[in-house]
Amino acid sequence: MNSTPAAAAPNAPADTALSTQIQLAARPVGWPTHDNFRTVTVELPPLSDGQVRVVNEFVSVDPYMRGRMNDVKSYTPPYALDATMTGGAVGRVVASASDTLAVGDVVLHNFGWRDIVQEDATAGFRVVPELPGVPLSAYLGILGLTGLTAYIGLLDIAALKEGDTVFISGAAGAVGTAAGQIARLKGAGRVIGSAGTAEKIALLTEKYGYDAAFNYREGPVRAQLAAAAPDGIDVYFDNVGGDHLEAALASFNDGGRAAMCGAIGSYNSTEPTPGPNNMGNLVTRGLTLKGFTVGHYMHHFPEFMREMTEWFQNGDIVFDETVVDGIEHSVDAFFDLMRGGNIGKMVVRVGAGSRLSDAG
Amino acid sequence: MNSTPAAAAPNAPADTALSTQIQLAARPVGWPTHDNFRTVTVELPPLSDGQVRVVNEFVSVDPYMRGRMNDVKSYTPPYALDATMTGGAVGRVVASASDTLAVGDVVLHNFGWRDIVQEDATAGFRVVPELPGVPLSAYLGILGLTGLTAYIGLLDIAALKEGDTVFISGAAGAVGTAAGQIARLKGAGRVIGSAGTAEKIALLTEKYGYDAAFNYREGPVRAQLAAAAPDGIDVYFDNVGGDHLEAALASFNDGGRAAMCGAIGSYNSTEPTPGPNNMGNLVTRGLTLKGFTVGHYMHHFPEFMREMTEWFQNGDIVFDETVVDGIEHSVDAFFDLMRGGNIGKMVVRVGAGSRLSDAG
Numbered sequence: 001m002n003s004t005p006a007a008a009a010p011n012a013p014a015d016t017a018l019s020t021q022i023q024l025a026a027r028p029v030g031w032p033t034h035d036n037f038r039t040v041t042v043e044l045p046p047l048s049d050g051q052v053r054v055v056n057e058f059v060s061v062d063p064y065m066r067g068r069m070n071d072v073k074s075y076t077p078p079y080a081l082d083a084t085m086t087g088g089a090v091g092r093v094v095a096s097a098s099d100t101l102a103v104g105d106v107v108l109h110n111f112g113w114r115d116i117v118q119e120d121a122t123a124g125f126r127v128v129p130e131l132p133g134v135p136l137s138a139y140l141g142i143l144g145l146t147g148l149t150a151y152i153g154l155l156d157i158a159a160l161k162e163g164d165t166v167f168i169s170g171a172a173g174a175v176g177t178a179a180g181q182i183a184r185l186k187g188a189g190r191v192i193g194s195a196g197t198a199e200k201i202a203l204l205t206e207k208y209g210y211d212a213a214f215n216y217r218e219g220p221v222r223a224q225l226a227a228a229a230p231d232g233i234d235v236y237f238d239n240v241g242g243d244h245l246e247a248a249l250a251s252f253n254d255g256g257r258a259a260m261c262g263a264i265g266s267y268n269s270t271e272p273t274p275g276p277n278n279m280g281n282l283v284t285r286g287l288t289l290k291g292f293t294v295g296h297y298m299h300h301f302p303e304f305m306r307e308m309t310e311w312f313q314n315g316d317i318v319f320d321e322t323v324v325d326g327i328e329h330s331v332d333a334f335f336d337l338m339r340g341g342n343i344g345k346m347v348v349r350v351g352a353g354s355r356l357s358d359a360g
Numbered sequence: 361m362n363s364t365p366a367a368a369a370p371n372a373p374a375d376t377a378l379s380t381q382i383q384l385a386a387r388p389v390g391w392p393t394h395d396n397f398r399t400v401t402v403e404l405p406p407l408s409d410g411q412v413r414v415v416n417e418f419v420s421v422d423p424y425m426r427g428r429m430n431d432v433k434s435y436t437p438p439y440a441l442d443a444t445m446t447g448g449a450v451g452r453v454v455a456s457a458s459d460t461l462a463v464g465d466v467v468l469h470n471f472g473w474r475d476i477v478q479e480d481a482t483a484g485f486r487v488v489p490e491l492p493g494v495p496l497s498a499y500l501g502i503l504g505l506t507g508l509t510a511y512i513g514l515l516d517i518a519a520l521k522e523g524d525t526v527f528i529s530g531a532a533g534a535v536g537t538a539a540g541q542i543a544r545l546k547g548a549g550r551v552i553g554s555a556g557t558a559e560k561i562a563l564l565t566e567k568y569g570y571d572a573a574f575n576y577r578e579g580p581v582r583a584q585l586a587a588a589a590p591d592g593i594d595v596y597f598d599n600v601g602g603d604h605l606e607a608a609l610a611s612f613n614d615g616g617r618a619a620m621c622g623a624i625g626s627y628n629s630t631e632p633t634p635g636p637n638n639m640g641n642l643v644t645r646g647l648t649l650k651g652f653t654v655g656h657y658m659h660h661f662p663e664f665m666r667e668m669t670e671w672f673q674n675g676d677i678v679f680d681e682t683v684v685d686g687i688e689h690s691v692d693a694f695f696d697l698m699r700g701g702n703i704g705k706m707v708v709r710v711g712a713g714s715r716l717s718d719a720g
Contacts, residue, residue: 260642262643263639272637273637274634276639279601283621283651284427286652286656287651289648289650290647291641291642291644291646291648292646
């Protein structure tokens with residue numbers, strides 16, 4: 001691994017460079033395959049005035065990306081075909097023809113699945129500090145939009161109150177591991193999680209402070225949730241949809257609230273998935289289901305960052321990452337994420353130093 | 361019709377009287393039948409200290425009653441077997457052994473499907489004024505919980521804003537006819553309704569101020585709603601559930617809100633009804649589905665009554681009633697309501713005067 005490739009060649013990219021990029025070649029129907037993607041090598045010209053060149057250290061793969069591969073109306077336009085996959089990434093400025101960003105700056109951006117980015121410095125780079133002992137990948141997870149998603153979902157969308165019993169599906173994922181800990185820190189009475197392997201279930205109670213956890217592959221979710229929450233649940237953080245949402249609706253106490261964050265259980269379905277068969281509980285129990293995407297809540301980012309950094313520094317928050325090495329394995333990382341192969345945040349460690357062109 | 365039977369015999373019921381009452385004899389499975397009910401005659405003793413005797417003029421039959429016939433956890437306990445069906449009713453005090461209610465007072469109460477009520481005066485009678493030109497049945501509909509349900513659902517639960525496009529299902533029913541008019545009075549941009557007969561559809565646009573209406577029996581709801589709301593909807597008032605909710609989810613603009621009031625489409629199903637197959641739109645469009653029952657919002661009653669009375673007196677509100685004569689036909693009235701046989705509020709006109717015992 002070469003975690004700071006830029007340091008090796010700080011001034012080289014003033015010339016040309018080769019950027020490896022992953023494009024969407026065709027829209028997946030059902031489960032995506034390698035045929036839906038294409039790896040290209042793009043020659044980056046010398047910097048124009050106002051541009052920066054950034055060597056990515058980590059690139060994010062996230063469940064929401066599956067939705068954007070479809071050509072349907074959504075909160076953001078679908079991914080364009082034959083264009084490089086966009087998404088969160090963190091890297092280091094290796095060359096700058098701009099006054100606003102300097103060589104060595106660590107920047108967070110949304111240019112996605114590529115090892116080297118060359119864009120105008122004003123095109124959406126945010127400088128972030130290097131924190132001692134914290135990998136830069138944390139900015140794609142617990143200290144970034146993933147953490148904010150958990151924070152907003154629980155506190156703003158589901159209006160978590162002290163003493164609430166909270167159920168979180170996909171609990172061992174990036175959002176789930178953050179949400180469980182935030183629920184605990186904010187005074188939840190009981191926190192219950194679901195995941196799909198014995199290893200994940202053990203982590204939830206042993207590392208992430210969940211009071212109870214169950215493996216959704218081992219029996220009906222509805223019965224397992226009812227057993228784990230004999231007095232019902234007040235808040236549900238939904239990352240899965242389907243049978244998990246149905247189970248939550250069955251277990252909700254009066255006035256229950258669900259933060260609808262995702263539905264990874266149906267992202268790769270080719271047929272529309274029937275909804276829960278107990279929607280009538282919304283009326284009789286006065287329930288609220290509220291969907292959200294974090295992009296609409298960026299105004300809460302400073303408040304989140306203040307609180308999360310404090311928790312972090314106090315040792316109140318732990319996190320896991322599942323790291324896949326090599327930008328050329330981004331697609332495999334994404335597939336593994338879709339199959340639940342990750343614990344905590346799934347990231348791609350770029351290791352692009354060796355591909356920096358110094359022959360231009 | 362004898363709309364003020366009490367006036368004929370103001371002091372008679374100090375003695376015994378016979379009360380005709382409808383009891384739940386067995387819990388319906390699927391569509392209820394006459395076998396699920398029983399009509400009994402109860403001899404009321406002379407008044408005890410603190411009691412009143414009330415002769416009902418109108419008794420309410422409402423969709424929510426079907427849910428209470430099942431033995432399931434809900435916001436109110438299920439109806440007890442072999443007990444008289446409770447529910448809204450309005451009547452007149454014909455005898456009083458209490459200082460708080462006087463003979464002649466018109467009272468609203470929840471003692472339900474019976475012609476004569478005898479209870480402690482403190483047991484939940486609310487005195488209401490007789491308004492010129494307004495039948496007392498209006499207290500069971502537009503001036504009562506039905507009107508409040510429409511008002512709360514639109515303004516509080518769905519947070520109606522000026523200019524919103526609003527879709528209301530079951531639009532020709534008691535709640536729907538009120539909701540359409542309230543939406544219009546509160547500045548909705550476009551109001552769309554669905555109902556199940558040509559007569560109802562015509563009324564919606566010609567009498568109730570709907571901009572568009574469609575017959576859900578004439579084609580897929582999703583396609584008909586999309587045609588009626590080419591720019592999408594912002595608010596959905598759900599009285600039906602099922603395909604109507606799915607259509608609303610398909611047509612919602614970003615940030616859409618649904619007030620989930622009822623699901624008459626599935627009350628008589630013996631199998632759990634699959635939910636909408638597009639729940640994922642909650643996430644991608646940031647939608648909110650919020651269920652409610654009016655009982656939790658009684659603190660808004662004074663504000664509702666002030667505003668509704670003003671609209672009423674200004675001629676801004678119209679209403680229809682479907683009246684079934686005779687307490688002994690309460691069950692038929694309820695069945696007809698379940699089949700959508702009503703326009704506006706369905707009430708039973710008791711006409712109990714002739715059955716007052718003056719032979720005690």
